[in-house]
Structures are given as structure tokens and as C-alpha cells.
Amino acid sequence: MKKLEERIVQDGRVLSDTVLKVDSFLTHQVDVALMKEIGHVFAEHFKYSGITKVVTIEASGIAPAVYVAEALGVPMVFAKKSKNITMTEEILTAEVYSFTKQVTSQISIVEAFLSKDDRLLIVDDFLANGQAAKGLLEIIGQAGASVEAIAIVIEKSFQGGRQLLEEAGQTVVSLARIASLENGTVVFAPADV
Amino acid sequence: MKKLEERIVQDGRVLSDTVLKVDSFLTHQVDVALMKEIGHVFAEHFKYSGITKVVTIEASGIAPAVYVAEALGVPMVFAKKSKNITMTEEILTAEVYSFTKQVTSQISIVEAFLSKDDRLLIVDDFLANGQAAKGLLEIIGQAGASVEAIAIVIEKSFQGGRQLLEEAGQTVVSLARIASLENGTVVFAPADV
Numbered sequence: 001m002k003k004l005e006e007r008i009v010q011d012g013r014v015l016s017d018t019v020l021k022v023d024s025f026l027t028h029q030v031d032v033a034l035m036k037e038i039g040h041v042f043a044e045h046f047k048y049s050g051i052t053k054v055v056t057i058e059a060s061g062i063a064p065a066v067y068v069a070e071a072l073g074v075p076m077v078f079a080k081k082s083k084n085i086t087m088t089e090e091i092l093t094a095e096v097y098s099f100t101k102q103v104t105s106q107i108s109i110v111e112a113f114l115s116k117d118d119r120l121l122i123v124d125d126f127l128a129n130g131q132a133a134k135g136l137l138e139i140i141g142q143a144g145a146s147v148e149a150i151a152i153v154i155e156k157s158f159q160g161g162r163q164l165l166e167e168a169g170q171t172v173v174s175l176a177r178i179a180s181l182e183n184g185t186v187v188f189a190p191a192d193v
Numbered sequence: 194m195k196k197l198e199e200r201i202v203q204d205g206r207v208l209s210d211t212v213l214k215v216d217s218f219l220t221h222q223v224d225v226a227l228m229k230e231i232g233h234v235f236a237e238h239f240k241y242s243g244i245t246k247v248v249t250i251e252a253s254g255i256a257p258a259v260y261v262a263e264a265l266g267v268p269m270v271f272a273k274k275s276k277n278i279t280m281t282e283e284i285l286t287a288e289v290y291s292f293t294k295q296v297t298s299q300i301s302i303v304e305a306f307l308s309k310d311d312r313l314l315i316v317d318d319f320l321a322n323g324q325a326a327k328g329l330l331e332i333i334g335q336a337g338a339s340v341e342a343i344a345i346v347i348e349k350s351f352q353g354g355r356q357l358l359e360e361a362g363q364t365v366v367s368l369a370r371i372a373s374l375e376n377g378t379v380v381f382a383p384a385d386v
Contacts, residue, residue: 023303028302029269030262030271032262032268058251058252058253058255059255067225075225076222077221078252080252101275110216
């Protein structure tokens with residue numbers, strides 16, 4: 001997605017060889033007009049895939065995920081990172097290690113919101129080591145639902161996430177793929193869309 | 194907002210005299226079409242208020258907040274509940290006690306995303322005891338920005354949140370106001386919009 005790559009170059013900041021900060025338009029402050037365009041691009045790509053629901057993880061996956069869900073005309077479900085007192089039903093859980101936050105956390109989705117008949121599109125803002133998506137796949141597997149693809153806004157292609165997910169039989173579709181952040185410069189690999 | 198009240202009656206579940214579960218369309222699974230309508234209703238109400246930015250707290254505030262921001266044509270910023278390694282700049286913080294999760298947590302916003310010239314609309318999915326909004330007001334006060342109003346999807350009017358915020362000089366605008374959850378029944382107070 002050319003416009004997203006341009007925005008990354010313009011407003012992204014390379015903090016190290018592995019860390020790209022895009023908190024001015026994606027992960028903290030959100031450019032909702034850009035999210036809407038992202039939603040349309042993914043929806044166009046998956047419009048014949050029979051998607052019944054979009055799934056993401058709180059918190060920064062939610063903004064792009066709502067727009068993908070809107071454009072596809074389906075509900076969105078976000079996995080929670082902590083339980084609260086209103087989660088009284090059967091919940092499906094998985095462990096996720098975050099390299100960014102350097103902690104292992106449990107993610108969960110109430111069982112009632114995923115069914116064997118669901119065909120899901122996973123949406124997330126970042127793909128790095130693939131741990132978040134792997135956790136979601138584990139939960140979705142417990143529910144017996146199927147996954148059409150994993151739709152990513154920004155993929156750090158020099159980390160192992162895509163390979164991990166592809167080896168698990170999944171399709172990854174990324175709007176921007178970053179080949180390298182070395183020397184403070186963003187180098188893109190060809191994007192999937 | 195009549196349609197929201199009807200949805201609460203139809204899909205909300207009263208877990209106790211104080212807990213209403215709306216996780217099938219707002220706080221876990223999200224009805225994005227309803228969120229879009231909520232965005233339009235708030236934007237219509239605040240269209241002459243000179244709002245420059247919408248502010249919320251992760252995670253369940255994000256979906257309504259993006260649609261309010263979209264309809265007003267402004268960016269959305271969500272306060273974070275934990276730091277991560279890409280938050281290297283000056284951050285503004287406040288402590289928030291959650292009665293739902295029964296923990297005190299720190300929320301934070303990067304200083305660069307709020308300025309003295311900003312006129313903010315706070316958006317959140319729930320108003321109960323007002324602690325989350327109070328934390329946001331504290332952060333916004335540190336930034337020297339002004340607050341037009343606090344826009345709430347569902348207010349539990351039998352708890353102290355509205356009074357706390359109004360005594361702090363704030364305007365609260367709620368789409369649904371719940372007067373009571375006693376005996377498993379949702380009783381509404383007149384909504385603000």
C-alpha cells in the first residue's frame with residue numbers, strides 16, 4: 001500500500017535496527033482516515049473470501065480491525081489481555097510473549113464469540129515475531145473456527161513472524177513490509193497489497 | 194440514543210445490581226455499524242465545538258472513539274495502560290483505579306500528542322465511578338489542553354462518576370443512562386442525546 005509506505009517514511013521513526021515507532025498515526029495517536037483506507041484495501045482483497053468475523057488483539061490492533069470489519073460488513077472481536085469480573089463464561093486462552101513489552105501475558109476470547117462455522121480474518125497493526133498471531137491461532141483452533149488469512153498493517157520482514165505463520169499453514173497479507181531498519185533507514189520489501 | 198437503549202435491553206445482560214455485560218456488541222465483540230452510528234450522533238452534537246482531537250483509554254473505548262474522530266475529522270489518541278520500549282519521550286501519566294478489574298494502573302499519553310491549543314473530546318464506552326475519565330483529565334491538565342466534554346456510550350447513573358466529573362466542572366454527555374440494574378432489570382434515566 002503505497003500511501004502507507006509513504007506515511008511510514010514521513011512520520012515513522014527508527015529507534016534501533018529492530019524498532020520502528022509509528023505512534024503518531026497508528027499505535028498511540030491514530031489517523032482514522034488512514035485506518036479507513038486500510039480497511040477498504042483489506043476488504044477489497046478479501047471480499048470473496050466469505051469472512052464472517054474479524055479478530056484482533058487489544059489495543060493497537062482495534063483501530064485498523066474495526067475498519068476492516070466495517071468494510072466487510074462483519075463484527076469484530078478483540079482478544080483481551082486481562083480478565084475482568086464481567087467475563088464469567090467459558091473463555092478460550094493462550095499465552096503470548098511480547099518482545100516489545102518483554103512480558104508473557106495471557107490473551108482470551110469468550111468462547112461464545114467464535115464458532116466452528118466462522119471463517120476469520122485476523123487483523124493486527126504489527127507483525128514482528130508472530131507471537132500475538134500465534135496466540136490468536138491457538139484460541140481460534142480451540143474454537144474449531146477456520147482462518148482465511150492474517151492481515152497485517154506493518155510487517156517487520158527481517159524478524160521471524162511471517163515464516164512462523166507460513167510454516168503453520170497460514171497466509172500472511174501485509175500492507176507494508178520492512179526489509180531492514182539498519183542505519184536508521186527504512187528499506188521496504190515488496191508489499192502483498 | 195433510542196437505538197442503543199434498545200440494543201442494551203436486547204443483548205445486554207445484568208450480572209448483578211451493579212454489573213451490566215454488553216460484551217456481545219461493545220466491550221469484546223464489537224458491532225461496528227452501531228459504533229459508526231454512535232460516532233455520527235456524537236459528531237452531530239459537537240460539530241460546532243471546535244474539537245481538535247478525540248481522547249480515550251485502551252481498549253474498549255477505542256472502537257467508539259475512532260468513529261467519533263472520523264465523523265469530526267480529527268485524530269484520536271488513546272491513553273496506554275502500560276509502557277513499552279517504543280515510548281521513549283516525555284510521557285504524561287496518572288493513576289487509575291478500576292473497580293471492574295480491581296487494580297490500580299498507570300495510564301499514559303506521550304506529551305507530544307497533546308498541546309495547549311487542543312480542545313479535546315474525551316470518549317469512553319462506560320462511565321461508572323469516573324476514575325478513568327478523572328485520570329484522563331489529570332493528564333490533559335498536565336498538557337494544558339482544554340476539554341469540551343466527556344462523551345459516554347453507557348453511563349451507570351447510580352454510581353458516582355457523573356457527579357464526580359460535574360463537580361470538577363466538566364460536561365458529561367451520555368447516549369444511554371442507566372438508573373438501576375436492580376432485580377435483573379435495566380431501568381433507564383433520560384439520556385443526554
